[in-house]
Amino acid sequence: MVSTTTATAETTSNPVVQENENEQKSKENGTAKASARHQAVGHKSLLKSDGLYQYILETSVYPREHESLKGLREMTANHPWNLMTTSADEGQFLMMLLKLINAKNTIEVGVYTGYSLLSTALALPPDGKIIAMDIHRKNFELGYPFMVQAGVSDKIDFREGPALATLDQMLTEESNLGFFDFIFVDADKDNYVNYHERLMKLVKLGGVIGYDNTLWNGSLVAADDEPLPKYVRYYKDFVLEINKVLATDPRIEISQVPISDGITLCRRIK
C-alpha cells in the first residue's frame, strides 16, 4: 500500500534543487528541450574506464538483474534527471549488503524513481519494511508500477516532504528509536550533517547507515580553478564536511566504498 503521509516543513530553498524543480515544471508545460542536463557528466562510476564499467555490468550485474529492476532502469533512462538514479552495480551491492546483515526494517532518504528503493525491497524478507522519503511523489509514482510488478510494493511506506521534517516526526515516536537495521541516504548533500544526528537515533546498535555520493564525482580533490559543473561545485564543500564528520564520529566505524560515486558505510557501535 502507498502511504499518503506528507511532511509539513517547507521545501528547501537550495538553488540547485530550485533549478531542478524549474526544469521539471517547464518540462510539464511542454517548454523544455528534451536535453538531459545531467547526462553530460557521463555514467556514475569512478572507474575512469567506460569499457571496464560496461564489462562489470554485462558480466555480473545485468545477467542477474530482476526484470522489474531492468524495466525501472530503462524507464528512468528517458527521464531528464536520469543521472540521479543509483547505478546498477551499486544497486546490486546494496542488495548483497542488506542480505548479509539480515536487514528487515530500513529507511531511504531520496527516492527519485526508486532504483535503490526497489533493490532494497527485493533484498528484504517478505515481512520487511522500508520508510521511503522524498520531496517529490511524482517521480516515485513513475517507478511504482515496477515495485508492484515485483510483488514488493507492500513493503514500501512512501512519505512525501522534506526528509528532515519526516525524520523529526519519526523521532517523536519512541518505537522508532534504535529500531532500523539499515538507512540509505541519497538526497540533498547540504543536509547530510543534519540527517546524521537524527539517523544516529533511529539506527539500531550494530545497524548501518550508507551515505551516497561521498566521493562526489572526484571533485573533492580537484584544484580550486578546475572547471566543474555548477551542481558539483555547489555541493562539494558539503560533501567534504560530512566526510570529516563521519571520519571523526566515535559512535560509528566507517568504510568508504569506491563504487559508483562512493558510498560511506557507517556501522553504529555506540
Ligand SMILES: C[S@@+](CC[C@H](N)C(=O)[O-])C[C@H]1O[C@@H](n2cnc3c(N)ncnc32)[C@H](O)[C@@H]1O
Ligand atoms: C539522487 S536522487 C535519489 C536517487 C535514488 N536513490 C535512485 O536510486 O533513483 C535524490 C532525491 O532526493 C530528493 N530530495 C532532495 N532534497 C530532499 C529533501 N530535502 N527531502 C527529501 N528528499 C529530497 C530529490 O527529490 C531526489 O529525488
